[in-house]
Amino acid sequence: MLLGALLPDATRFTVILVDILDWPAVPTFTYLIPFHSLLIVGLLGGAIALLFPAANRSSGQAFGLIILGAGGHFLLDDLEGLVGCGSTTFYPFYFSKPISGWNSEGNFATMLLVVSAIAIGLALGRRGQWSPLTLHFSWRRLFGAVILLLVAVILPLFFRQWMIERNAYYLGVIANPEAYEGQTIEFCFSEVIASQPPTIEEFDTPFVLQTSSSLAQGEWVSVRGVYQQGIIEPTVLVRHRGFSDVGLSLIATLAFGFLMIDGRQMKTIAIWVKERIP
Numbered sequence: 001m002l003l004g005a006l007l008p009d010a011t012r013f014t015v016i017l018v019d020i021l022d023w024p025a026v027p028t029f030t031y032l033i034p035f036h037s038l039l040i041v042g043l044l045g046g047a048i049a050l051l052f053p054a055a056n057r058s059s060g061q062a063f064g065l066i067i068l069g070a071g072g073h074f075l076l077d078d079l080e081g082l083v084g085c086g087s088t089t090f091y092p093f094y095f096s097k098p099i100s101g102w103n104s105e106g107n108f109a110t111m112l113l114v115v116s117a118i119a120i121g122l123a124l125g126r127r128g129q130w131s132p133l134t135l136h137f138s139w140r141r142l143f144g145a146v147i148l149l150l151v152a153v154i155l156p157l158f159f160r161q162w163m164i165e166r167n168a169y170y171l172g173v174i175a176n177p178e179a180y181e182g183q184t185i186e187f188c189f190s191e192v193i194a195s196q197p198p199t200i201e202e203f204d205t206p207f208v209l210q211t212s213s214s215l216a217q218g219e220w221v222s223v224r225g226v227y228q229q230g231i232i233e234p235t236v237l238v239r240h241r242g243f244s245d246v247g248l249s250l251i252a253t254l255a256f257g258f259l260m261i262d263g264r265q266m267k268t269i270a271i272w273v274k275e276r277i278p
Helices: 002-009 025-035 038-052 059-079 107-125 139-158 159-166 168-175 245-260 263-276
Strands: 184-195 198-202 204-211 222-227 233-240
Touching: 002 038, 002 059, 002 245, 025 038, 025 159, 025 168, 038 139, 038 204, 107 245, 139 159, 159 168, 168 184, 184 204, 184 233, 204 222, 204 263
Parallel strands: 204 233
Antiparallel strands: 184 198, 184 222, 198 204, 222 233
């Protein structure tokens, strides 16, 4: 279930490489962000469950636990935040954010982090009681897992332009800004690249904010406002402080690693490999 809760953010870490390696923002984003969807997570979860069913459970039960964890992730994502920008939960059929809910920097998010930390601590304390990880390998299972994995990796290539045309995450504004003159648009987790005038960057494209709020270069903001000729007049402006979603997912991944890396489990995998590889 914890693995399922982490899977939707599996490619979020690579988005950081857009800045580090200077990858083109829109092509990279339109390929990677669909992995944050029930469809792709279902395919990846199916591949994992075929080879690594949970202890004393079938692959079907393991898949159900993965989807349950992923469903909780998507539910919180779609409820969280005063500024939504969009959602790929139901990719490739629906790209709008269902509800703009609570402020992501509010007390509820803090409570979730505290409860999660306690749960992970309890799990670490009982790790020695877990059954060793069992690899259920057969050529039929391996073939099925590879097919699911290939579909998950290849499918996003066919819907990249579709996402732009449907204005997913306001990509349509980047591609054809004139079509959105006078309309309300939203951008999430945009970097402030200049303080005078306040200017944000979204998908390698700068936008000036017509606001009296003082913004410092290097800050991260989410904004909803009316767009006119490269200028956004905000109606909602959220300044992000503390951990980002990517940072929290990275911490959770490290915790998951500590939970899963166990001497008995590593020995089980090593014996299996030794028996099958000359």
